[in-house]
Amino acid sequence: DIQLTQSPSFLSASVGDRVTITCRASQGISSYLAWYQQKPGKAPKLLIYAASTLQSGVPSRFSGSGSGTEFTLTISSLQPEDFATYYCQQLNSYLPKWTFGQGTKVEIK
């Protein structure tokens, strides 16, 4: 199985801060990685796919990078509406074909 490990699991930050979340895969997954944002009581929302492609309608302060086993999600200037939990997700040819990281909760400092 390919495992995804996110760090940190919890992050406290202020409005305007630059925030970086890391997702490490236990095996190389090329660029088959996505990032999601989830707010309490809501379904996750796709932010970035193929490691660095911004989903339509997502603010440009969100960006993704990486390939192989290490990936990052960066929020360039944290906004009040960005306080949420973020998940990475990988796609691969082997089972389980789709897996998620354990999540990173971003809270207000």
Added chain:
Amino acid sequence: QLQLQESGPGLVKPSETLSLTCTVSGGSISSSSYYWGWIRQPPGKGLEWIGSIYYSGSTYYNPSLKSRVTISVDTSKNQFSLKLSSVTAADTAVYYCARQDWFDPWGQGTLVTVSS
């Protein structure tokens, strides 16, 4: 605009079978090369992929649940369905359906509680 909506019982007894349906609107489930999947999230925990189906009927299941999961598709109704057998309290979760390979869009989710 594509929309997905989960439906089914909110309460299931232990050892019974959980059954949910996802209705797709705003597009045809068989008109494009997407998988359609189920994901769950236990209260206060992270996301777990359950399984996925292609409109032709080919499926992938999470190995950890494979022995208990069946996913089927009904293209005439533009729906796909999940059955999870022999449920226990550990299967209590919000169940989501979504279009794949990148999960988008998602249904709003439905809470299923396993309790007698």
